[in-house]
Amino acid sequence: MISKSKFLLTIAILCFTGMVAMAGNAPVFSVKVVDPNAFLLQLTDVEQAQIQITLRDANGATLHTETLKQNRVDQRKYDIKELPAGNYSLIVTYDAVIKIQPIKKGFDTLEIDAVDLQTVFQPVIRQNSAHLYLDMLCLSEDVEISLAIKDAEGRVIYDEVVQPKGALQKRFNLSRLGKGTYTFTVGVVDTVLIKEFNKTIEWSPTISSL
Numbered sequence: 645m646i647s648k649s650k651f652l653l654t655i656a657i658l659c660f661t662g663m664v665a666m667a668g669n670a671p672v673f674s675v676k677v678v679d680p681n682a683f684l685l686q687l688t689d690v691e692q693a694q695i696q697i698t699l700r701d702a703n704g705a706t707l708h709t710e711t712l713k714q715n716r717v718d719q720r721k722y723d724i725k726e727l728p729a730g731n732y733s734l735i736v737t738y739d740a741v742i743k744i745q746p747i748k749k750g751f752d753t754l755e756i757d758a759v760d761l762q763t764v765f766q767p768v769i770r771q772n773s774a775h776l777y778l779d780m781l782c783l784s785e786d787v788e789i790s791l792a793i794k795d796a797e798g799r800v801i802y803d804e805v806v807q808p809k810g811a812l813q814k815r816f817n818l819s820r821l822g823k824g825t826y827t828f829t830v831g832v833v834d835t836v837l838i839k840e841f842n843k844t845i846e847w848s849p850t851i852s853s854l
Contacts, residue, residue, distance in 0.1 A: 646742065649706055655839075660815045664822060669688055670689060670822065671687060671688065671689045671738070671739070671741070672686065672687070672688045672689060673686070673687050673736070673743055673761075674686045674687075674758070674795045675734060675747075675756050675758075675761075676756065677754045677756050678721060679754070680749065680750075680752050680753055680754050681723055681724060681725035681754065682721055682722060682723045682724065682725070682754075682812075683721070683722055683724075683734075683747065683754065683756055684719055684720065684721055684722075684817075685697070685717055685719075685720045685734070685736070686717060686719055686720075687716060687717040687736065687738065688716045688717075689715075689716065689738050690715040690716060690738045690739055691715065692715065692738065692739055693713055693714055693715045694711060694712070694713060694714075694715075694734075694740070695711070695712040695714065695715075695717060695736065695737070695738045696709070696710070696711045696712075696736070696737040697709065697710050697711075697712065697735075697736050698735040698736075698737075699722070699732060699733070699734055699735075699785070699830075700732065700733050700735065700837075701730065701731075701732055702730055702731040702732070702733075704837075704838070706725070707732070710723075724747075724749065725838065727749060727777070727833065728749075729749050729750050729751050730748075730749060731746065731747070731748055731749075732746075732747040732748075732749065733746055733747065733837075734747055735837060738764040740765055741763065741764070741765055741766070742763070742764040742765075742766070742832070742837070742839070743761060743762070743763055744759070744761070744762040744763075744784070744834065744837060745758075745760070745761050745762075746760045746761075746762070752779070753791075762783070762784035762786065762787060762834070763781075763782075763783040763784065764782055764783075764784065764787055764832055764834075764837075765780060765781040765782065765783075766780075766841060767779065767780040767812075767841050768780065769828065769830070769841075769843045771777065771818075771843075774802045774817065774818055774819055775815050775816060775817060775818060776815070776816040776818055776828060776845065777813075777814070777815055777816075778791070778812065778814040778815075778816075779811070779812070780808070780811070780812040780813075780830065781810070781811055781812075781838045782808045782809070782810065782811075782812060783810070783833075784809075786834060787807070787832060787833070787837075788805055788806065788807050788832075788833040788834070789805070789806050789807070789808060789812060789813070789830065789831065789832060789833070790803075790804070790805045790829070790830070790831035790833055791803070791805075791806065791828075791829070791830060791831075792804075792828070792829045792831075793816070793826055793827070793828050793829075793845075794826065794827045794829070795824060795825075795826055796824055796825045796826070801821070802816070805833070818845070818847050819849070821847050822847075823844075823847060823848045823849065824847060824850065825844065825846055825847075826844075826845040826847060827842055827843070827844060827845070828842070828843045828844075828845055829841070829842050830842075
């Protein structure tokens, strides 16, 4: 088994003067090849001052991860010359967005195609006096979404896996549940990404709208 310690990445911050300011406040995300052993990450206009960056191999093993306490990455260089040829994924999480950029490293080439970029939006979960609502955008055809509701003892009441290919909208009728505490879980299932979002549901037939 190859030791992950050999896969330490060399990271350099490159400061460029005279950069043209981009119009608008929408986040701008890009990953570009620098040379056969390095790529640049750019991410600007993030609302929250926290950006998580992870590099994983084709088996989903984490090779590098870091959390930046800032709301932009102008130009950040990642040198991956110590990695063997193969397929990798750069996962960047910010605000309510997860970006998954496939990277293909050859013996003397590096391929990154923006067309292969996957975008997963964190779910919006709302509850009122009778229903639980789920709204989620998933701009990828390869990502599956798992949905589950468990009671306070961990018993599964509802379980489903969907492949939305766009907008995912669900409405759950809470009136079919008995009074109690439940956990609603939305899981993102991908070859290199497994992430869960949980919401605690306090349900009573007389609960007022939230």
